[in-house]
Amino acid sequence: MTGILQLLAVRKAFGGLLAADEVSLSVVAGTIHGLIGPNGAGKTTLFSLITGFYRADSGTVVFDGTNVTPMSTSARARLGLVRTFQSNLLFSEQSAIENVVSGGLGTRSRQAFDWLFERPSQRAAVMERAREILQSCGLGDKAEVPAGSLSHGQQRILGIAVALAAGPRLLLLDEPFTGMTAREKDALVEIVQSIRARGASIVLVEHDMRAVMRLCDRITVLNFGKVLAEGTPDQVRRHPDVMAAYLGTA
């Protein structure tokens, strides 16, 4: 088992609040890894530490054998470590397909000066790929719709499509199921599974336990910035500490 992502004793404090207290965890390549915990457990902070939006106070983040701890967010993204956002962050002035095309802007071929001399033939290939991604996310018929005019659920899925355009090897999904209808959730479960089937690993932060239990191969439970438990969905579900954290102790 090879870990595509490893956190070694990562620590981050905001003033007196320890949002990540010596967190260590390992994501196995090709798996869907859940990250759950009560509100304020430090899930999103951990996300931001993994993707470089925050710098850890101490500890190491290793992605696919590379120590990415000192790297910027965009440098990590170019290595294949791409995240989505809890809020619907999109290029709001662009259509769905333009959003996906923009999603590839930072990671497309990186020859010198190709940012200035991109050929039209390359542009056709880029459009084709963007169309494929939209199709695979079930937004094929919304290509020309302005991002701001899509429904909430569609915007959330478009956010994932934008991230996919960047060619992630590890995709971090931050509460993707929030605010979705039951049907949209079912569709998204399939999309996430198909992303994994195409070879990307996934880290999933989510409150929707049904979705988490359906999707995840392994789950890490956080509470007050600490790892509370880790294991398969079944193990985690039965773990006494997890039940106490969620339901409170009698």
Add this chain to the structure above:
Amino acid sequence: MRPRSISTGVAIVLIAAAVLLPLVAGDYFTAFGTEIAITVLMLSSYRIIVLTGEWSFAHVVLQGVGAYTAAILVKDLGWPFPATLAAGAAMSALVAAILSYPLLRMKGFYFLMGSFAAAEAIRLLWRKIPFFGGTRGLSNIPAPYLELGGVSIDFGHTTNYFYLTLTVVICCLLLMWWMEQARIGGIWRAIQQQDVLAQSIGIESRTYRRLAFVIAAAFAGIAGVLLAYAFGSVTANRFSLNFALYLMIWSIVGGTRTFYGVVLGGVVLMVFDESLRFAEELRPGVYGLILIAVMLFFPQGLERLLAPIVGGPTKAPRRDVVPSTRSENA
């Protein structure tokens, strides 16, 4: 006809009108045409910075860097016109690159204030240091002169210089238009629309913001060189905050979402400016009224009036006219 071919048609008509201007207008209006062309170059290069989501007060002073560079090189060293043009662009780009290190650590309102401080510092140096001619600036800049196989063209002639300026400006506009279509244009737009998302998909936002600032400055430098020869003199006051404000107002009035928006705003307001020459002291007030009227009635700028004809954005979301106070890496 597709919108694209219509806008190409409009561009051709505009260029043709500009080419014919000296034939129908006298020297006075031809010289004014030269000034308009230089301003159009300033505005469209300023728009590159705006594309990345920033508003700068330093652009006019960076134009001044180009102007002073050309004036010094041609007066003291006798460099030919093309060399001073390249040197002016390079020097402005260099100064912008140095300024970009402290300035681009800021965004929005803070960037705006920082750019103002840096620009004033440079401008006051010109006024204090004798090498730059002090408050009187540098004058008696010789006009460019071209000798080609027995034919000699004197660009001291108003009409000739107008055509020279027009050629340089059109080449620059084509170059900028091309950049905007290239991937870098897409990257700039991505940064403007959603900086955090852009970083998450691998765009090194600060690098590309710096690139925009430096490239825009190079074009401003060219505009400065053209201005130095047009007036035959360079003074620090020509690059004061007033002109930086005008540049901003013209951009907002014209609209910055499309290439033709800023050009439109520049041409309309310069003609207007000229017609107000008899009432100098009224100008700031009138500008204020225009700005308020445009923000009330055409919040997207004058370009929205042309959108149905020329194409471009038909439905445009809110734009930050006043720079927002975003914090770094929120």
